[in-house]
Amino acid sequence: MKTASGITWKNLLTLILAVGGTTLLIAQAPANDEAVFPMPTGKTYLNECGSCHTAYAPGLLPARSWRKMMGELGNHFGEDASLEEPQQLEIMKALENLAADSAQASMRMRRINSAIPTNAAPQRITETGYFKYMHDEVRPSIWKRKKIGTLANCIACHSRANEGRYGEREIRIPQQ
C-alpha cells in the first residue's frame, strides 16, 4: 500500500515503534538516574540505626566500612550503640547485601565505591569523595542552621532519606 505522501504501513510501524520505545526509555531514565538507594527490609534497621541519626542508606559506604563499624558498636563515634546478637547479625547481613560494592550495586553506588581507596574503610559518609562532590555548593552558613546543625543530619534536608531517597526534587532546605 502506498499513499500520496509516501507513507507505507512498514514506515508507519517503524515510526510508532521508535517513538514508543524512546518514550519508554525517557520515562525510565530519570528513575534509573535518581538518587534512590535500596534499604533493608523490615523494621530492625530503622529502629536500631535510625533512632539517633538518619537511617543512612547502606549503599553510601562499601561493605568493609560497615563491617568495621559493626565490630565497634560499643564505641560508635564515642557513644554506646551496642546491639543484641540477633539484631547485630540481621543488620550486618543487610548492610553487606546493599553496600556500595555489593553485587547488585547501582551505577551511583559503584561511583561512590570507586572514589574510595580499596585499602580505606571510611566511617563517615561525609568524608567520602562522592558526598563532598555532591554538597560542594552548600554554603557553611546553611549547615549551621538550627534545624540542620551537622553534616550527619541528612534527613533535615533530604526528607525521605530514611527510605533511601536523596533525589534532588525531594530536597527541602530548612530556612532556619
Added chain:
Amino acid sequence: MIKRVLLLMLVVGMVAGTAQAESPQQILDGLVAQAGPASAARGEKLFRGKFSGGKNADSCTACHTNNAKAVGSHVKTNKVIDPLAPVAQKDRFTDPAKVEKWFKRNCNDVLGRACSAQEKADFTAYMISIK
C-alpha cells in the same frame, strides 16, 4: 489445611504480640520486682541531674530537654527524638527489650556506668507519673 495453618499463625502471632507489648505499669512492676519500691521523686532527680561520668552528655535532659513531654534532639546528630513520657508518646515504656537497651546505652553515655535496677525503677516511675 491452609485454614488451619493460617489459624495457627494467627494464634502464634497474637501470643508473640502480647509477649512483646506491655503497659508502662507492667514494665515498672517488672523493675520493682528486682529493685524494691520505686520513687518517682528519685527518678525525677536522676532525669534532671547533671553528671560527669559519661563522655557524651552530662544529663538526660541534654537530649530529652527539661520537659519529658517535649520533642528532644540528639546532642550530636540533631536528629529529632520523640517525647520520653508515655503520656506524650504512646509506645514509650511498652517494650521491655527496648527499655533495657536504652537504659544500657544511655546510662553508659551519661553516667559512665550501668544503672542499678533501683535507678531504672525510679526513672520509669517518674516517667509514668508525668500527666
